[in-house]
Amino acid sequence: MATGTTLTRRALLGAAGLAGAAGTAAAWPRLTGSDIPGRGDDALTVLILGTAQDASGRQQIADAFMEENPDIPVRIQSVQATDWGDFFAKILTMVASGTEPDIVYTATEGAQLFAERLARPLDDYLLRDADELRDYFEDVHPSLIEAFMYRGSLYQLPLDFNAANMYLNLDVLERNGLEMPGEDWTRDDFTELLRGMQGDARPYYWTNRLFGGIVPWLYVNDTSFLVEEKAAGGQEIWSTFYPGEQRSGGYLWTGSNATDERVHESTEYLRSLVEEGLAVRPEEGGGTTLVGLFASGRIGSTPAGGYWVQGLAEGGMSPEQFDVQFFPRWRTQRHQFGAAGYAVMKTTTRADQAWEWIKYTASKEAMQLAFPTPATTPTRRSMVTDSLYTGVGPEHWSRFYDTLDRFPTSGPIPAPPQQAAVETALIRNVATALSGGPDGVDRSLAALDRDLRAVFTEEDA
Incomplete structure (x- = not known):
C-alpha cells in the first residue's frame, strides 16, 4: 500500500495481523540508537512505519517544509515492522532505550496508547494558532477529530482515513x-x-x-465487543473550531462486552x-x-x-x-473507520518545531504531496474529488467520505491503550468461534470475555 509519498492502511494491514504485538516487553524486538541513522544530529526526527524507500518518498514533504522553515532541519526515518502493533512495540523499546524520535506517524490502532503514555496534547498550540488552522478544521469532518481526542484533549490532526x-x-x-x-x-x-x-x-x-x-x-x-463510553471535556476545541457541534472528549473502551x-x-x-x-x-x-x-x-x-x-x-x-x-x-x-496522523512525543526537546511540522503537514499543500493517488482517503473533504479518482476509482467513489455524513454515529476502531492484547484476544477467539457448530460460539465468546477481563484488570492493577 505504500506509494512513493504515503504509507497507507493497505500496506500496514497487508502483512500479518496485530497478534504478534501482544507479548510482554521481554518479547519486543531490540531497537537501540545504533538502529537510527544520523542519531544525534540537530534535526527534527519524524518516524514512520515502512522501509527506507518509504522514508525517501516522504522527503519531498520534508523538503517543502524546510523551504518554508529553513531554521528547522527535518530527518524522515522509517522503522520496518510487520504491522502497526509491531511498530508500536518497537517505539516503546526505543523510548525505554532513550532513542525516541520527536514525531511519530501513527494510526487509530495506537492513538490511545500514544495519548496515554507517549504523546503530548496539542490543545495549547491549537488554541494559540486557531486562525491558522481554521481552514483545516473547516475541511475535516468532526468525527475524525473526535477519534483522536482522549480524555478531553486532542493529540493528533488526522490526515487520512478509511471507513x-x-x-x-x-x-x-x-x-x-x-x-x-x-x-x-x-x-x-x-x-x-x-x-x-x-x-x-x-x-x-x-x-x-x-x-x-x-x-x-x-x-x-x-453493539461492540468492548464497552464503549465517551469522555467529558474538549469543549474549548469544539467551540473554537466547530461551533454548535455537540461532541465529546473522545472515545473510551473500558471493559469487555463479549x-x-x-x-x-x-x-x-x-x-x-x-x-x-x-x-x-x-x-x-x-x-x-x-x-x-x-x-x-x-x-x-x-x-x-x-x-x-x-x-x-x-x-x-x-x-x-x-x-x-x-x-x-x-x-x-x-x-467503523480508522485514521492516522502525526503525534508529538512528550520526551521531545523540540516541541515548538514539532508543532510547526504538524501545522504544515495538515495544510492542503502538504496533503496533496502526501496523497497524490487514491491509496487512502484524505481527511480534507476538498481533496476527495473526481479528479483524484479519474481513471481508477469506482462510480460511487463519493461514498468513501459520504459515509461520515450519512452515518454520523460511525466511530473509530475500538482501540484502547491495551489495543494489542485486546486484538490478540479477539482474533484468537473469533477464529475458534467460526471453527465449529453453534455451541462453539457461546464457548468462544465466554473465553473472549475472560481474556478481555484479564487485560483490563491487569491494566488497572
Missing part, C-alpha cells in the same frame, strides 16, 4: 445476473446476494482482525455464512493475496476502505469492474 465499506465485483454480479444493491440494503439483502454468487466466485472474503473483520458487523448490529446477546448474534451470523459456503473462513492478517483474487473475478465482495482503489488499479482492474457500497444495514448502519 469499512463493502466492495462488490461487478464482473461477478453480471455473470450471475445480479444487480448492484442500493444504499439502503440490509443484512438479509446481503445474504441473498451472496447466495446468488454461490458456485461461481467466493461470495464473501474477509480477514480476522479489527478493521474489516467482525467489528463492522458488530457496529451495524448496534457476552452481549448482539455480539453472539453477529458472530453466529458470520459462522453461518462460513457453514453455508457463502463466506471463506477468515484468514489471519491483512490478506496479501486479496487484491489479486478480487481483480481476477474470484471474489464477489469484501469489506475495505478507499485505500483499495489504487491497489485494484495496480492489480489491473478497471473502474467499470467494481464498485463500492455502504456497509449493509442491520439494526443500524453505523460504520
Whole structure:
C-alpha cells in the first residue's frame, strides 16, 4: 500500500495481523540508537512505519517544509515492522532505550496508547494558532477529530482515513445476473446476494482482525465487543473550531462486552455464512493475496476502505469492474473507520518545531504531496474529488467520505491503550468461534470475555 509519498492502511494491514504485538516487553524486538541513522544530529526526527524507500518518498514533504522553515532541519526515518502493533512495540523499546524520535506517524490502532503514555496534547498550540488552522478544521469532518481526542484533549490532526465499506465485483454480479444493491440494503439483502454468487466466485472474503473483520458487523448490529463510553471535556476545541457541534472528549473502551446477546448474534451470523459456503473462513492478517483474487473475478465482495482503489488499479482492474457500497444495514448502519496522523512525543526537546511540522503537514499543500493517488482517503473533504479518482476509482467513489455524513454515529476502531492484547484476544477467539457448530460460539465468546477481563484488570492493577 505504500506509494512513493504515503504509507497507507493497505500496506500496514497487508502483512500479518496485530497478534504478534501482544507479548510482554521481554518479547519486543531490540531497537537501540545504533538502529537510527544520523542519531544525534540537530534535526527534527519524524518516524514512520515502512522501509527506507518509504522514508525517501516522504522527503519531498520534508523538503517543502524546510523551504518554508529553513531554521528547522527535518530527518524522515522509517522503522520496518510487520504491522502497526509491531511498530508500536518497537517505539516503546526505543523510548525505554532513550532513542525516541520527536514525531511519530501513527494510526487509530495506537492513538490511545500514544495519548496515554507517549504523546503530548496539542490543545495549547491549537488554541494559540486557531486562525491558522481554521481552514483545516473547516475541511475535516468532526468525527475524525473526535477519534483522536482522549480524555478531553486532542493529540493528533488526522490526515487520512478509511471507513469499512463493502466492495462488490461487478464482473461477478453480471455473470450471475445480479444487480448492484442500493444504499439502503440490509443484512438479509446481503445474504441473498451472496447466495446468488454461490458456485461461481467466493461470495464473501474477509480477514480476522479489527478493521474489516467482525467489528463492522458488530457496529451495524448496534453493539461492540468492548464497552464503549465517551469522555467529558474538549469543549474549548469544539467551540473554537466547530461551533454548535455537540461532541465529546473522545472515545473510551473500558471493559469487555463479549457476552452481549448482539455480539453472539453477529458472530453466529458470520459462522453461518462460513457453514453455508457463502463466506471463506477468515484468514489471519491483512490478506496479501486479496487484491489479486478480487481483480481476477474470484471474489464477489469484501469489506475495505478507499485505500483499495489504487491497489485494484495496480492489480489491473478497471473502474467499470467494481464498485463500492455502504456497509449493509442491520439494526443500524453505523460504520467503523480508522485514521492516522502525526503525534508529538512528550520526551521531545523540540516541541515548538514539532508543532510547526504538524501545522504544515495538515495544510492542503502538504496533503496533496502526501496523497497524490487514491491509496487512502484524505481527511480534507476538498481533496476527495473526481479528479483524484479519474481513471481508477469506482462510480460511487463519493461514498468513501459520504459515509461520515450519512452515518454520523460511525466511530473509530475500538482501540484502547491495551489495543494489542485486546486484538490478540479477539482474533484468537473469533477464529475458534467460526471453527465449529453453534455451541462453539457461546464457548468462544465466554473465553473472549475472560481474556478481555484479564487485560483490563491487569491494566488497572
